[in-house]
Amino acid sequence: MSRGEHHRIHAQDRSQRSRLRIAQEAARLMSEHGIRDFHHAKLKAAERLGIIDDQALPRNNEIEEALREHQRIFKGDSQPQALRARREAAVEGMFFLRGFDPRLVGAVLEGTADEHSAVCLHVFSEDPEAVPLFLTEHGIPFGTQVRRLRMTRDDQAEFTALTFNADGIAFDLTVLPHDALRQAPLDRVDEKPMRRANRSAVQAMLTEEDIAQWDDGAQAGTASGR
Known part of the structure; x- marks a missing residue:
């Protein structure tokens, strides 16, 4: 050499x-x-x-x-608990926002959420004011900001983002037009289209977790009874 x-x-x-x-x-x-x-x-x-x-x-x-x-x-104990709480909150929040075709994105979906994480949702409306009006009509105070997302490797766009808290858990909504249901923005981690999940998919994840925990508990009980 x-x-x-x-x-x-x-x-x-x-x-x-x-x-x-x-x-x-x-x-x-x-x-x-x-x-x-x-x-x-x-x-x-x-x-x-x-x-x-x-x-x-x-x-x-x-x-x-x-x-x-x-x-x-x-955080082997606390992180799974925080993740579970946010996934459960996501299911409730998506039912509440069902008129806007919500999709879960980010750390809560990917499994890296902890006690600091917000439930991040994409909601869809051709009228950017429809979601803020909906929250106002239901007495939910919220903050507003502008979020820049990459729609393709070469194109970026700005969208309205709304933030609020519900039962001690932060929510972060990005308001997108309906055509963004077909083409997700690019993920900041791998630059591929963001993985998204509807309410049924998130509920299925929770059910799978329950089944896995039940199986683990049953195996542990069987082992201890030998």
């Missing part, structure tokens, strides 16, 4: 270790401090670690993988 090849391999190894360290620190910041923006989390992690090499910045999917591992190790 030439000296140049040795230096190149050494540099790649160092960069890979830095990527892992940044991903792990970004996951910790997201889990413990409620940071939900992947880009912000990795920049803050790199700053805290004193790593200034842009080549060492991990991809969003690497951070998501590190986040799942962090939750498994450090």
Whole structure:
């Protein structure tokens, strides 16, 4: 091996270790401090670690993988409970908003939600004022912001986002036109169309969890009775 090849391999190894360290620190910041923006989390992690090499910045999917591992190790009990509570809240919220064809997206659907996470829903209406009016008519105070989403790799668009709390759980609604039911915005993690689920699919997920827990309990009881 030439000296140049040795230096190149050494540099790649160092960069890979830095990527892992940044991903792990970004996951910790997201889990413990409620940071939900992947880009912000990795920049803050790199700053805290004193790593200034842009080549060492991990991809969003690497951070998501590190986040799942962090939750498994450090929040093995509390995170599944927080996730369950938010999925149950999502089912109720989607029934409430059923007139707007709601779809669950984000961490609650993907399984990485914790006590800091909002229930993120896409709702659909050709009239951007219809959803705010609906919330107002039901006495629900909400905040409003503008959200920029990538519809394709080359095109972005701005949409109204509404935030409110229900029974101690945050909700985040993005109001989209009906044609966005056919073409989901791109996910910030893998740049593929966002995975979305309707109310029936989320309820099925909860039912599957119940069955799995029942099976685990029955197996544990059988084992203890031997």
